[in-house]
Amino acid sequence: xxxxxxxxxxxxxxxxxxxxxxxxxxxxxxxxxxxxxxxxxxxxxxxxxxxxxxxxxxxxxxxxxxxxxxxxxxxxxxxxxxxxxxxxxxxxxxxxxxxxxxxxxxxxxxxxxxxxxxxxxxxxxxxxxxxxxxxxxxxxxxxxxxxxxxxxxxxxxxxxxxxxxxxxxxxxxxxxxxxxxxxxxxxxxxxxxxxxxxxxxxxxxxxxxxxxxxxxxxxxxxxxxxxxxxxxxxxxxxxxxxxxxxxxxxxxxxxxxxxxxxxxxxxxxxxxxxxxxxxxxxxxxxxxxxxxxxxxxxxxxxxxxxxxxxxxxxxxxxxxxxxxxxxxxxxxxxxxxxxxxxxxxxxxxxxxxxxxxxxxxxxxxxxxxxxxxxxxxxxxxxxxxx
Amino acid sequence: xxxxxxxxxxxxxxxxxxxxxxxxxxxxxxxxxxxxxxxxxxxxxxxxxxxxxxxxxxxxxxxxxxxxxxxxxxxxxxxxxxxxxxxxxxxxxxxxxxxxxxxxxxxxxxxxxxxxxxxxxxxxxxxxxxxxxxxxxxxxxxxxxxxxxxxxxxxxxxxxxxxxxxxxxxxxxxxxxxxxxxxxxxxxxxxxxxxxxxxxxxxxxxxxxxxxxxxxxxxxxxxxxxxxxxxxxxxxxxxxxxxxxxxxxxxxxxxxxxxxxxxxxxxxxxxxxxxxxxxxxxxxxxxxxxxxxxxxxxxxxxxxxxxxxxxxxxxxxxxxxxxxxxxxxxxxxxxxxxxxxxxxxxxxxxxxxxxxxxxxxxxxxxxxxxxxxxxxxxxxxxxxxxx
Numbered sequence: 001x002x003x004x005x006x007x008x009x010x011x012x013x014x015x016x017x018x019x020x021x022x023x024x025x026x027x028x029x030x031x032x033x034x035x036x037x038x039x040x041x042x043x044x045x046x047x048x049x050x051x052x053x054x055x056x057x058x059x060x061x062x063x064x065x066x067x068x069x070x071x072x073x074x075x076x077x078x079x080x081x082x083x084x085x086x087x088x089x090x091x092x093x094x095x096x097x098x099x100x101x102x103x104x105x106x107x108x109x110x111x112x113x114x115x116x117x118x119x120x121x122x123x124x125x126x127x128x129x130x131x132x133x134x135x136x137x138x139x140x141x142x143x144x145x146x147x148x149x150x151x152x153x154x155x156x157x158x159x160x161x162x163x164x165x166x167x168x169x170x171x172x173x174x175x176x177x178x179x180x181x182x183x184x185x186x187x188x189x190x191x192x193x194x195x196x197x198x199x200x201x202x203x204x205x206x207x208x209x210x211x212x213x214x215x216x217x218x219x220x221x222x223x224x225x226x227x228x229x230x231x232x233x234x235x236x237x238x239x240x241x242x243x244x245x246x247x248x249x250x251x252x253x254x255x256x257x258x259x260x261x262x263x264x265x266x267x268x269x270x271x272x273x274x275x276x277x278x279x280x281x282x283x284x285x286x287x288x289x290x291x292x293x294x295x296x297x298x299x300x301x302x303x304x305x306x307x308x309x310x311x312x313x314x315x316x317x318x319x320x321x322x323x324x325x326x327x328x329x330x331x332x333x334x335x336x337x338x339x340x341x342x343x344x345x346x347x348x349x350x351x352x353x354x355x356x357x358x359x360x361x362x363x364x365x366x367x368x369x370x371x372x373x374x375x376x377x378x379x380x381x382x383x384x385x386x
Numbered sequence: 387x388x389x390x391x392x393x394x395x396x397x398x399x400x401x402x403x404x405x406x407x408x409x410x411x412x413x414x415x416x417x418x419x420x421x422x423x424x425x426x427x428x429x430x431x432x433x434x435x436x437x438x439x440x441x442x443x444x445x446x447x448x449x450x451x452x453x454x455x456x457x458x459x460x461x462x463x464x465x466x467x468x469x470x471x472x473x474x475x476x477x478x479x480x481x482x483x484x485x486x487x488x489x490x491x492x493x494x495x496x497x498x499x500x501x502x503x504x505x506x507x508x509x510x511x512x513x514x515x516x517x518x519x520x521x522x523x524x525x526x527x528x529x530x531x532x533x534x535x536x537x538x539x540x541x542x543x544x545x546x547x548x549x550x551x552x553x554x555x556x557x558x559x560x561x562x563x564x565x566x567x568x569x570x571x572x573x574x575x576x577x578x579x580x581x582x583x584x585x586x587x588x589x590x591x592x593x594x595x596x597x598x599x600x601x602x603x604x605x606x607x608x609x610x611x612x613x614x615x616x617x618x619x620x621x622x623x624x625x626x627x628x629x630x631x632x633x634x635x636x637x638x639x640x641x642x643x644x645x646x647x648x649x650x651x652x653x654x655x656x657x658x659x660x661x662x663x664x665x666x667x668x669x670x671x672x673x674x675x676x677x678x679x680x681x682x683x684x685x686x687x688x689x690x691x692x693x694x695x696x697x698x699x700x701x702x703x704x705x706x707x708x709x710x711x712x713x714x715x716x717x718x719x720x721x722x723x724x725x726x727x728x729x730x731x732x733x734x735x736x737x738x739x740x741x742x743x744x745x746x747x748x749x750x751x752x753x754x755x756x757x758x759x760x761x762x763x764x765x766x767x768x769x770x771x772x773x
Contacts, residue, residue, distance in 0.1 A: 186588075186637075200648045201571075201719045203624040210625045210645070214604030217597065236590035236639050237597045243627025247532070249648050251624055257597070260587045260637050331588045 001130070002381040008124035009377065011370045015103070017041070018116040018369075019096040022105035028081035031142040031150075035061040035080060038140045041119060045126050047138070054142050054153035062159050064137040065122065067384065071134025073162040074383050076122070076376065078115035079144030079151075079335060082107040088360035102355065102363045109364035114168025114351035115140065117372040124377060132384045137162065144335050147296040151335035155343045164309040164383060165339050165347045166376065170354035172368060173317060173325035179349050180330040181310070183337055184231050185263035185300030187272050190256070191216065192290040193242070197253040206251030210242040212287035213255040216280060220259065224275045228264035230329040231300070235261045258294065262331055265300045269293065298333050299341030309346040309383065316378035317350070320371050325350075350375060387516070391765050394510035397758045401489065403427070403502040404752075405482035408491035414467040417528040417536075421447040421466055424526050427505050431512040433524070440528055440539040448546075449524040451512065453772060457520025458550040460697075460771050462504040462764065463723060465530030465537075468493040474748040488743065488751040495742035495752040500555030501526065503740065503757055507764040518772040520550075530723060533684040537723040541731055551697040551734045552727050553767060557742035559756065560705055560713030567718040567737050570725055571621055572651035572688030574660045574681055577644065578603065578668075580630070582675040584641040593639030597630040599675040600643040603668060604628065607647065610663050613654050617690065617717040621650035650719055651688045657681065686725035690717070691735070697771055701736045704766040708759050738763060 026034040039049045042063035051059040061080075085106060091097045093106035103113075118138060125136060139159055141150030154160055173179035193213045198206025217237055225233045242255025263272055276291045303310060317325045336347035353368035412420035421437060428435045428449030437445035447466065471479035471492050479492040489499070504524060511522065525546065527536030540546045558564045580600040585593025604625055612620040630643025649660055661679060668677045691698055693715075705713040724735035740756035 184588075200624040200626060201573075201622060201650055201721075203622050208625055210628045211604055211607065214601040214625070214628070217601030218605035220598065234588075234590055236587045236593075236637075237595055237601075237631070238587060238637065238640065239631025240597050240601070240628050240643065241631075243625070243629075243646070249624075249626065252626065255628065258631070262588055333588075 002377065004128035005124045005130045005377045006374060008128045009120055009373050010123070011120070013123060014116045014120040014369050014373060015366065017119050018103065018108065018113055021112040021116065022096040022107055023094060025094050026080050026082055026107065027084050028143060028145040029058070031058055031080040035059045035140060038080070042138060045123055047122070052153065052157060054150045058142045060142060060150050060154055061140040062137065064135055065126065067132040067134045069133045071384055072164070073135040073137065074380060075137045075139055075159060075162040075165045076118040076168065077139045077141065077165050077335065078111050078118060078168045079142070080140045081142055081145050082110065083145050083358050086360050090361055101365050101367055103366055104361055104363040106362055108362050109170040109352055109354050110357035110362065111168055111170060111351060113364040113369060114170065114372065117352065117369055118168055118376065120373040121376040121380070125380065132380065134384045136380055141335060148298065148335055148338055151338035155338060160343055162345060165345050166379065167334060167336055167347060167349045168351040169334055169349040170351045170357060170364065171349040172353055173350055175326055177354050178326040178328035180336070181305065181327045182230065182265070182302030182329045183300065183333060184233065184331045185267070185337060185341060186296070186298045186333055187261050187263055187269065188294045188296065189259040189261065189276055190292045190294040191259070191276070192292065193255045193287045195251065195253050195287040198251040200249035200251055203251050207286045208251050209255040209287055210252045212285045213240065213242060213257055215283055215285060216289070217257065219279065219283060223279050226264055226267050228266065230302070231264040233262050233264045233267065235259055263300050265302045267300065269297065298337035301337060301341035303340065303346055307346050309348050312379050312382040313348045313350065316375045316382060319378060320374045388766065388769050390514045391510045391516055391769065392762060394513050395506055395761050395765065397761065399509065400499070400502045400506040400757045400761060401754065403505055404489060404494070404499045407498040407501065408482040408493055409480060411480050412466050412468055412493065413470050414529060414531045415444065417466040418443050418445060421445045421526060424466070424501065428508065428524060431508050433508065433512070438539060438543070440535050444528045446528060446536050446540055447526040449508070451508065451522045453518045453520045453522065455519045458772055459521040459523070460551045460553065460768060461523045461525050461546070461549050462553050462555055463525045463527065464497050464501045464504065464555045465528070465723065466526040467528055467531050468496065469531050469746050472748055476749055484754070487754050489754055490749055490751045492750055494750045495557045495740060496745040496750065497556055497739065499752045499757060500557065500739040503761040504555050504764055506761045507768065510765060511768065516769065518769060520772050522768055522772060527723065534723060534726060537726045541726060547731055549733050551771060552724070553764065554722055554724055554735060554737045555739045556722055556737050557739045557745065558737035559739060559741040560709070561741065562714060563741055565714035565716040565718070566701070567691065567720065568693070568715045569617070569653065569690030569717050570688060570721060570729070571618060571719050572655070572657070572686045572725060572729060573721050574649050574651060574657050574685050576647040576649065576664055577680045577682040578647065578664070579678040579680065580643045580675045582639065582641050585639040587637035587639055590639055594674045595639050596643040596675050597640045599673045600628065600630060600645055602671055602673060603677070604645060606667060606671060609667055613652060615652035615654055618652040621652050621655065622719070624648045646682065653688045653690050655688065657685055657687065686721050687729035689725065689729040691728070695734050697734045697736050700767050700770045701738060704763050704770060708763050708766065
């Protein structure tokens with residue numbers, strides 16, 4: 001019975017787990033210790049756990065709780081990594097500090113708070129002896145704050161075949177932080193321009209790669225960007241480098257630049273490469289231009305309002321919080337771009353309050369934690385069925 | 387008598403000094419040992435010598451031979467530095483090798499044999515005891531292959547600033563490989579700094595992209611107003627470098643970018659004109675970024691020479707007499723220390739030296755056949771100009 005699960009929810013357990021996790025630094029690249037901690041905890045709850053090296057020395061952690069009969073598979077996901085410590089913290093970022101309704105610490109909302117809420121829900125399901133069909137699972141992934149390698153690796157495992165993923169990102173689905181029903185994609189163009197060297201006093205004898213790159217950059221406003229009713233694509237040049245290392249008066253033979261582009265549903269890796277190649281071709285340059293892309297790449301996605309996962313979330317949220325969730329179409333990349341954009345797995349984001357993620361004195365609100373575990377529990381019940 | 391000088395010219399001596407100097411590496415920054423070597427030679431001819439330390443361990447070297455009465459003051463100028471040896475040599479770049487009438491080594495043509503030919507001349511004039519008026523001197527300056535701090539330091543000295551003429555012993559040999567310059571372009575190195583405004587790279591409309599604004603300037607450089615000069619034509623424009631954006635990957639609208647553009651100037655275009663021209667171009671583009679147009683060293687004023695000036699006339703006559711043909715001349719797209727001596731200071735300059743081979747590349751060489759006529763022309767020019 002779901003009521004038994006709700007009764008078993010223990011918000012002191014959530015806070016205790018959150019504090020323990022804040023004390024385990026897991027700055028991106030260094031997720032291993034936290035992965036072991038989570039494996040131990042999930043083991044002790046009786047789940048079948050597994051460490052999976054997503055990158056050398058950087059494991060994802062997976063855990064599953066099988067239901068009493070076949071059914072759908074629902075995964076709760078959190079990324080274990082945090083951003084590095086920025087300057088200006090007033091407290092030790094790795095020592096949780098409670099001040100009134102706030103708990104301060106690196107990762108408190110992004111996203112150890114959300115992981116703690118998941119643990120609470122899973123614990124309550126186990127302790128209550130709740131019967132359900134299918135499977136409830138947990139995934140803790142690495143590298144979300146960098147290249148999303150953890151999510152990409154997970155997609156290739158059996159956990160990449162689940163029917164839904166709930167990401168415990170700090171999106172409260174209210175006016176403060178609407179939750180994403182879709183996210184733009186992102187591609188990083190890496191463009192090599194190859195000209196021909198000559199003495200710099202006689203530029204007509206060469207082909208100036210820097211100047212040819214300049215012509216492309218000056219015409220980026222002609223890059224084809226698809227229109228979309230709910231998303232806006234755009235581009236931004238991130239870097240250019242070309243010309244001498246040690247001063248010499250030589251026509252540069254090579255230049256390279258990078259352009260970030262946000263893509264909308266309907267645009268693919270192939271189509272955006274073609275967009276750039278067609279732009280370059282239209283300019284009639286003398287240099288040779290190679291349009292490549294560099295990681296990280298993220299596909300865009302959009303989830304249908306009528307998708308069961310969305311409906312289940314909406315109902316559960318309304319039941320717990322008394323209001324409807326607020327949705328948006330976002331341009332902030334998460335692992336859902338990988339799970340749904342690439343893997344086609346329906347995703348929803350919901351988690352505790354975002355008190356300055358990526359900033360000094362990151363915190364979350366203690367009273368934002370209990371409803372999250374409760375909503376998760378109701379979603380399990382509604383999505384998997386009784 | 388000039389014949390007495392000419393017969394004392396010793397081409398074996400020139401070759402020997404060239405070999406010794408090639409064995410003293412003097413890559414830009416490391417000119418001190420060669421300066422000491424040259425100073426000793428000049429002293430051995432009875433000249434007054436001086437080292438002028440331009441920076442720590444980097445001296446210009448000077449030597450002066452006084453004439454018997456007042457008159458013009460002529461200097462033979464060379465740079466003592468070479469470019470680095472680089473790769474792909476068939477021989478040791480710092481060990482002179484003579485093969486098939488060519489002498490190989492780093493600095494062979496640029497410009498240790500030029501120095502050797504002038505030392506040969508100084509020795510012959512000193513040994514002959516010939517009388518001349520005014521003053522005959524040598525200058526070997528540092529840093530020509532970089533930013534010319536040596537030539538600039540030389541011009542800080544009133545005694546050198548007041549010279550009447552300078553023979554630059556560079557490899558302008560007066561044939562189609564390197565005609566004698568009738569003036570040189572000037573040059574400016576624009577250093578353009580573009581300041582935009584950072585923003586998250588997913589929200590470019592909230593920032594101002596400095597790299598993209600820099601590119602707009604670069605893509606419009608053809609709108610610089612290059613003046614036409616009747617002899618030179620127009621100068622040239624060449625972007626040498628561009629840099630901007632993240633060092634460690636992050637999706638941020640770059641708030642700064644920088645690029646450098648080399649521009650050759652023709653007479654009629656001053657450095658100030660070139661600066662104003664770039665500022666006008668930038669203004670017309672109406673960018674959101676703030677753009678600072680600066681210059682970086684080195685910079686050089688252009689100049690034109692006249693065939694009617696005394697040193698140029700002397701060179702023309704001597705060249706015809708020794709080489710049996712008139713020299714070829716051109717208004718050259720190039721930069722030498724004459725841009726500083728004549729372009730900045732108004733001292734009449736001529737260029738003359740042995741023909742170059744693979745300058746700045748591997749297997750740099752000079753043809754030995756060029757050394758005797760060059761020494762002879764140096765001597766005839768000195769005595770012609772100072773008598």
